């Protein structure tokens with residue numbers, strides 16, 4: 001068993017910590033918040049981010065990067081995508097030259113339009129990289145419920161090895177060498193979950209919900225492929241799978257954020273919704289690649305305050321009729 005360092009003591013980092021503690025990997029969480037570190041070590045709880053889970057004994061936390069990363073051959077990055085560059089750059093001196101950097105966050109860097117694995121390549125040159133993405137709510141994984149995800153790495157052989165390393169009795173990793181497809185699926189589904197949540201929050205009905213998810217999936221596949229993902233990857237767990245999960249449950253923070261948008265509720269204080277940060281850059285990338293992505297563009301315009309929900313729905317319905325292309 002190898003020692004895993006988990007960068008980020010939020011819901012997902014803690015859930016992965018539970019998973020790998022039960023599998024015997026002695027995971028150590030690096031969390032910036034001293035209260036979270038103390039609660040994990042002393043009370044076996046993470047009250048702020050994963051309040052309902054009793055954490056297994058093998059999971060420890062620290063706010064000291066050197067301690068978290070000492071002897072770690074496997075480093076899971078689980079901070080919000082917009083913080084990844086800063087966090088990984090700060091930790092670079094502590095990460096072994098051959099340490100495997102595994103991206104577990106879902107997003108695209110707003111400022112640069114760079115995918116998160118490219119950010120890791122820039123700030124951690126030479127380290128092997130992998131991506132873990134797919135339908136997996138932190139609360140489910142923390143409870144040990146059955147979960148399947150996609151594990152991507154640079155070659156098929158390294159993806160197979162990473163999938164073996166990251167799979168457990170309850171957590172099944174399917175391997176692929178298509179890192180771009182896997183991270184595109186994970187990032188773009190968040191934007192579409194906002195749209196699905198907004199439709200639900202506005203009370204537009206189950207038929208509209210199905211329409212937005214289906215046409216949203218067309219956009220995810222088109223844009224994901226234009227950005228370099230393989231079409232079949234986007235049909236898999238990290239595309240369709242995660243879209244289905246997050247567009248159908250208020251357990252998804254992106255869906256919940258969309259519901260608040262649709263209802264016109266105050267959104268201050270809501271939990272992290274990565275789609276809010278990804279929407280504008282996704283819309284811009286679609287435009288740059290000549291991809292028709294009206295739902296993604298609409299979400300970006302609503303978030304930017306350029307369009308209200310009712311005008312957005314009217315505009316989507318008023319688009320010229322066309323043949324169905326999928």
Ligand SMILES: NC(=O)C1=CN([C@@H]2O[C@H](COP(=O)(O)OP(=O)(O)OC[C@H]3O[C@@H](n4cnc5c(N)ncnc54)[C@H](O)[C@@H]3O)[C@@H](O)[C@H]2O)C=CC1
Pocket residue numbers: 008009010011012013031032033049078079080081083086087104105106107136137138139271272274
């Ligand atoms: N929660 C879930 O079910 C899943 C989340 N993810 C992804 O994992 C990533 C993290 O999500 P969660 O852990 O759920 O979020 P969270 O909001 O529960 O926790 C975020 C963690 O990152 C830390 N953090 C934030 N900004 C930071 C910074 N600048 N420097 C250092 N640490 C910082 C926070 O202190 C917190 O510990 C996101 O990209 C999300 O899309 C992926 C799969 C499942």
Ligand SMILES: O=C(CO)COP(=O)(O)O
Pocket residue numbers: 106134135136137138190193242245246251252253254255272273274
């Ligand atoms: O990515 C997730 C599950 O696969 C979590 O979704 P939310 O970030 O919308 O909660």
